[in-house]
Amino acid sequence: MRIDSGDTAWVLASAALVMLMTPALGFFYGGLVRRKNVLSTIMHSFFILCLISVQWVLWGYSLAFGPDKFHIIGGLEWIGLNNVGFTPNADYAPTIPHQAFMLFQMMFAVITPALISGAFAERQRFKAFVLFSLLWATFVYDPIAHWVWGAGGWLHQLGALDFAGGTVVHISSGVSALVAALVLGRRLGFGKQKVEPHDATMTVLGAALLWFGWFGFNAGSALGAGALATNAFVVTNTAAAMAALTWMTVSWWHKKQPSVIGAAAGAVAGLVAITPASGFVNVMGAIVIGFGAGVACYLAIQLRERIKVDDALDVWAVHGIGGTWGALATGLFATVAINSAAANGLFYGNPKQALIQLVAIGAAWGWSIIGTFVILKIVNLFVPLRVQEDEEVIGLDLSQHGEPAYASIHAN
Amino acid sequence: MDPTTLMAVMCSVVVFAGWLILPHSATTLKPVVVEEREPVQVSA
Numbered sequence: 001m002r003i004d005s006g007d008t009a010w011v012l013a014s015a016a017l018v019m020l021m022t023p024a025l026g027f028f029y030g031g032l033v034r035r036k037n038v039l040s041t042i043m044h045s046f047f048i049l050c051l052i053s054v055q056w057v058l059w060g061y062s063l064a065f066g067p068d069k070f071h072i073i074g075g076l077e078w079i080g081l082n083n084v085g086f087t088p089n090a091d092y093a094p095t096i097p098h099q100a101f102m103l104f105q106m107m108f109a110v111i112t113p114a115l116i117s118g119a120f121a122e123r124q125r126f127k128a129f130v131l132f133s134l135l136w137a138t139f140v141y142d143p144i145a146h147w148v149w150g151a152g153g154w155l156h157q158l159g160a161l162d163f164a165g166g167t168v169v170h171i172s173s174g175v176s177a178l179v180a181a182l183v184l185g186r187r188l189g190f191g192k193q194k195v196e197p198h199d200a201t202m203t204v205l206g207a208a209l210l211w212f213g214w215f216g217f218n219a220g221s222a223l224g225a226g227a228l229a230t231n232a233f234v235v236t237n238t239a240a241a242m243a244a245l246t247w248m249t250v251s252w253w254h255k256k257q258p259s260v261i262g263a264a265a266g267a268v269a270g271l272v273a274i275t276p277a278s279g280f281v282n283v284m285g286a287i288v289i290g291f292g293a294g295v296a297c298y299l300a301i302q303l304r305e306r307i308k309v310d311d312a313l314d315v316w317a318v319h320g321i322g323g324t325w326g327a328l329a330t331g332l333f334a335t336v337a338i339n340s341a342a343a344n345g346l347f348y349g350n351p352k353q354a355l356i357q358l359v360a361i362g363a364a365w366g367w368s369i370i371g372t373f374v375i376l377k378i379v380n381l382f383v384p385l386r387v388q389e390d391e392e393v394i395g396l397d398l399s400q401h402g403e404p405a406y407a408s409i410h411a412n
Numbered sequence: 413m414d415p416t417t418l419m420a421v422m423c424s425v426v427v428f429a430g431w432l433i434l435p436h437s438a439t440t441l442k443p444v445v446v447e448e449r450e451p452v453q454v455s456a
Contacts, residue, residue: 245427245431246423246427249427249430249431249434252430252434256435256436256437284416284417284420287420287423287424288416288419288420288423291423291424291426291427333416347414347415347416
């Protein structure tokens with residue numbers, strides 16, 4: 001196998017773009033919390049970038065992509081990147097060094113647990129967060145990544161389509177976020193006092209950087225610099241824009257004003273939904289997917305508020321529901337005219353693909369619910385999940401890290 | 413026109429029409445401004 005310099009350059013650049021998404025997520029979330037918790041929220045993302053980078057090279061990559069064991073997990077043969085060198089791996093990416101593929105996948109493994117942190121923002125103890133993230137990456141993310149993307153994984157063999165992580169990244173994190181919010185319980189004063197985002201500008205900046213990084217996330221998943229990457233780039237931008245427009249329209253109709261934070265959240269919802277489909281659908285499909293994401297995720301937030309679940313930053317509504325819609329829509333709008341190596345969806349004459357997508361969605365929901373619940377209960381045996389009430393009142397920046405985000409302001 | 417294109421056109425019409433016909437309700441309440449800095453003391 002011969003290394004292609006153009007493909008390698010694109011995948012390495014894409015890995016850098018995806019890396020940027022994790023601190024961008026920190027800013028997206030950081031703007032949405034109260035000012036007494038902004039540093040701790042940003043720290044969640046920044047810390048996970050460090051933690052999972054090390055976990056991935058030590059054992060995470062081997063579990064997710066190593067030699068298949070029983071179609072459910074990778075073996076330990078690639079621990080510490082043993083046997084993961086510069087020669088391309090034909091199963092995954094035949095034109096780039098194996099380590100380039102490993103690095104690109106590392107950035108996906110990094111951002112996924114960081115997404116969950118939005119659910120337990122403003123109340124989780126830092127040590128519990130560290131333990132949870134490490135266990136979750138190992139026992140929830142790595143197996144699901146193997147099922148869907150690993151050579152020999154059972155969903156991969158079934159024919160499930162997930163181009164860049166709608167199932168692996170967004171359903172797993174979004175559903176786990178819902179479980180985490182339910183297990184941790186509501187923040188003090190939830191439903192009694194209004195919690196306003198402390199810096200909407202930070203949130204919009206974070207969303208813009210996420211959008212930028214998402215080009216690496218989706219177009220980079222072509223694992224080569226060519227037509228498929230170009231299609232992924234185009235449909236990613238289109239779906240994000242359409243979802244933002246749709247969210248603003250719905251919020252304008254519902255709340256009588258177009259929301260700026262809504263526009264940012266809508267763009268993220270569209271990016272989430274197009275993720276699994278970006279290598280399989282055309283631009284018309286992307287418009288429908290973006291529209292559906294804007295409506296579905298907005299409605300999911302209304303439902304979440306009505307049932308009084310304190311998923312603080314709406315990870316379930318945006319990533320869980322957006323990812324589920326995207327995974328299903330892949331089974332509806334996929335066409336071999338875009339990717340001849342894949343399959344047609346329902347609207348192109350292959351209803352079976354929609355059923356396969358439903359199986360993958362159900363498996364990801366099920367394993368995420370069970371795995372997250374068990375991990376949280378285990379962590380709670382050793383470290384309390386929540387901070388104490390007085391620590392929550394003064395804020396996590398001071399109580400967990402001893403640093404205020406803004407030197408002259410300590411309260412709220 | 414294939415079903416996907418038809419759906420995309422319908423979605424686009426809904427969104428663009430929405431922007432044209434939705435009424436805008438301006439917020440009339442004066443926002444509360446919190447002064448976060450101590451006034452600077454200037455000696456004569």
